[in-house]
Amino acid sequence: MKTLRFQTRFLACAFALAAIAAPAGAQEPKGEEAEKQAVARALEESWPERPEWVDMLTDILQGSQLGPNDGWFRRAVAQTRFDWKTAQKRYDRDGNGRVERAEFPGTDADFARLDRDHDQALTEADFDFSPHALTPTPGAMVFLRADRDGNGKVTREELDAFFKASDSGQQGFLSLSDLQQAFSMPSGRPPAAVAKRSSGPSKETLVRGLFRQEIGSLQPGPALGDSVTDFTLKTNDGKQDITLSKLVGPKPVVLIFGNFTCGPFRSQAGNVEKLSRMYKDRATFVMVYVREAHPTDGWSMESNDRVGVSLAQPRTYEERVAVAQTCGKRLDVGFPMLVDTIDDAVGARYSGMPSRLYLIDREGKVAYKSGRGPFGFKPAELEHSLVLLLQETASPAAGRDAADGRDEE
Numbered sequence: 188m189k190t191l192r193f194q195t196r197f198l199a200c201a202f203a204l205a206a207i208a209a210p211a212g213a214q215e216p217k218g219e220e221a222e223k224q225a226v227a228r229a230l231e232e233s234w235p236e237r238p239e240w241v242d243m244l245t246d247i248l249q250g251s252q253l254g255p256n257d258g259w260f261r262r263a264v265a266q267t268r269f270d271w272k273t274a275q276k277r278y279d280r281d282g283n284g285r286v287e288r289a290e291f292p293g294t295d296a297d298f299a300r301l302d303r304d305h306d307q308a309l310t311e312a313d314f315d316f317s318p319h320a321l322t323p324t325p326g327a328m329v330f331l332r333a334d335r336d337g338n339g340k341v342t343r344e345e346l347d348a349f350f351k352a353s354d355s356g357q358q359g360f361l362s363l364s365d366l367q368q369a370f371s372m373p374s375g376r377p378p379a380a381v382a383k384r385s386s387g388p389s390k391e392t393l394v395r396g397l398f399r400q401e402i403g404s405l406q407p408g409p410a411l412g413d414s415v416t417d418f419t420l421k422t423n424d425g426k427q428d429i430t431l432s433k434l435v436g437p438k439p440v441v442l443i444f445g446n447f448t449c450g451p452f453r454s455q456a457g458n459v460e461k462l463s464r465m466y467k468d469r470a471t472f473v474m475v476y477v478r479e480a481h482p483t484d485g486w487s488m489e490s491n492d493r494v495g496v497s498l499a500q501p502r503t504y505e506e507r508v509a510v511a512q513t514c515g516k517r518l519d520v521g522f523p524m525l526v527d528t529i530d531d532a533v534g535a536r537y538s539g540m541p542s543r544l545y546l547i548d549r550e551g552k553v554a555y556k557s558g559r560g561p562f563g564f565k566p567a568e569l570e571h572s573l574v575l576l577l578q579e580t581a582s583p584a585a586g587r588d589a590a591d592g593r594d595e596e
Contacts, residue, residue, distance in 0.1 A: 223249055227261065239263055240405045243397055252387040255319040255562040259403065263559040265568055266411035269575035271314035278309070285310050293578045300574055303567075314571070319562035321451055328370050331454065337494030338517050339456030388486045396486050400478055400531060400540050401500070403559055408538025413553050415545075418533045420525035423476065423511040429525055432551070434471050439554070439576055440547040441466075441569065443474040444539030447514035448481040448498065450490050451561035452542040456518045458566040462573075463522050469577055472522040476511040477534035480541035504529040544569045548576060 226245060230237060243258035251257040278286040286309035291298050303313045321327075333341045333349040353361055353369040388396075396402045409415055419430040434440050443459055445452040463472040481488045482500035491497055496517075501507035504526075511526045527534045534540050542560030545553060546569060555572035557563050 219250070223251070223257075238405070239407055240397060240403075243403070244394070247390055247393045247397065250390070253393065253402065255321070259559060260319075260562050263407075263563060265316065265556065265558045265563060265565070266553075267555045267568075267572045268411065269555070269572045269579075271311045274309065274314065274575065291578075293574070293581070297574050297578065300570060303571075316565055316568040316571075320455070320560075320565050321562055332369065334454065335494070336517070337450065337453050337491075337496060338519070339454050339458070339460075341457075392486050399485070399500075400535060401480050401482070401485050402541065404531075404535045404538040404540045406535050406538050408536070408543070408556065409545075409553050411553050411556055414551050415547055415553060416536055418536075420475065420527060420533060421508075423508060423515050423524045423526050425508070427523070429473065429523060434473065435547060435551045436549055437471075439470045439549065439573065439580075440545075441470055441472045441573065442537070442545040442547060443472065443542075444477050444534060444537065444544075445474060445542040445560070446477050446479050446540070447510055447517070448479045448488070448491055448496055449541040449561060450481075450488060450496075452480075452564065453496075453518065455542075455564055455566055456520055460518075460520045460522075462566055462570055463520065466570075466573060466577075467522075470573060474520065474522065474524045475527055475533055475537075475539060476507075476514060476524055477527045477539050477541070478531050479510070501529070546572050546576060549580065 223246065226249065227242070230242060230245065234241070239259035239262060242261060243253075246253070246258045253260075274286065275284070278290050278292075280290050288295075288298055288307060291301075291309065298309075301309055301313060304310075329349075330341060333345050335345050335348060349369075350361065351357075353365050355362075355365050355368070393402070398405070415431065415435075417430065417432040419428055421428055431440070431442075441462070445456075447453070459472075466472075479498070479500050480486070481491055483497055484499045487497070498510060501510055507529055508526050511524060515524045527539075531540070537543065537545070538559070542564045544555070544557035544564060544566065546555035548554045554576050555569060557565060557569060
């Protein structure tokens with residue numbers, strides 16, 4: 188096994204170094220982005236069935252800081268049984284490209300959750316989740332500034348604290364200037380310059396993080412339609428052993444992977460908790476706590492220091508349980524948190540690091556698989572598939588019609 192791992196790593200390094208080496212012939216110099224795109228094309232053409240981590244390693248060695256269009260994020264997008272094409276075949280009875288409320292057999296509440304643009308019809312736009320999960324928006328800026336303990340929930344007390352901190356002169360109201368100041372960029376540095384700041388992790392840090400599986404599993408995880416592999420893990424309080432196969436059947440299962448030092452995962456914890464509260468009678472929610480993404484002895488993050496989430500990578504199962512317990516208390520999501528074994532058996536097998544979402548149907552098959560976290564971790568996208576899976580379960584004939592339609596393609 189050690190020999191195989193060594194050979195795999197040697198192959199990856201040799202391939203990546205060869206891919207980024209300067210060409211022998213005299214050529215016009217290329218910009219960094221153009222060079223990355225050229226290497227990506229070469230990989231796609233030369234090795235279409237390559238493992239995802241080859242893309243990640245190649246981009247790291249080219250100096251990437253692992254943005255949403257780098258490494259495995261380019262290919263590792265969500266997989267779902269319930270895309271717009273399938274929904275249109277199932278529900279758009281008059282063929283006008285819109286699913287009106289009268290055509291959808293589910294409840295008003297379910298229809299409203301699917302109708303994301305609130306135009307009283309389901310259209311292709313409602314199924315478009317292409318923006319990555321960390322896309323900056325005004326709402327995200329307010330949330331990140333107000334969520335002072337970094338647990339993915341903004342309380343009234345935190346909003347009051349944000350108000351007081353932003354109220355210049357303590358006048359009892361926020362002016363336009365107050366809010367502009369609260370969300371101002373550093374002087375003379377536009378957002379693009381800030382995003383490309385030179386204080387990011389070194390190549391050495393990222394390479395180590397890649398092969399330690401801190402920035403993601405080296406395995407791809409089960410694909411759409413695959414039967415899930417069973418596992419048994421203890422809850423973080425040590426009181427229960429929970430087996431996945433015993434959860435499958437009565438209701439769909441939502442499987443959530445995450446860790447404490449992944450700030451984007453923590454920021455989504457409130458979204459996941461709200462889903463679990465909304466659908467607790469119709470689906471089973473369970474989280475698997477996995478290897479830390481940003482430990483102090485790895486790719487550490489200053490943002491974690493600000494909210495008191497600074498810790499080294501657990502080296503024993505007991506240490507991992509202790510961190511999982513702290514994580515559970517901070518996030519308080521309201522559904523079971525399981526602790527992966529110290530050899531990352533479940534997290535690696537399900538490609539759960541640093542965070543990921545799965546929806547498992549009543550037959551134990553993957554009905555939805557999110558993209559890799561943090562950019563592909565989208566609870567709203569999961570909810571879309573969950574609502575449609577529940578409708579398929581309630582209307583077996585509709586499910587068969589949709590399957591027949593897919594078979595005819």
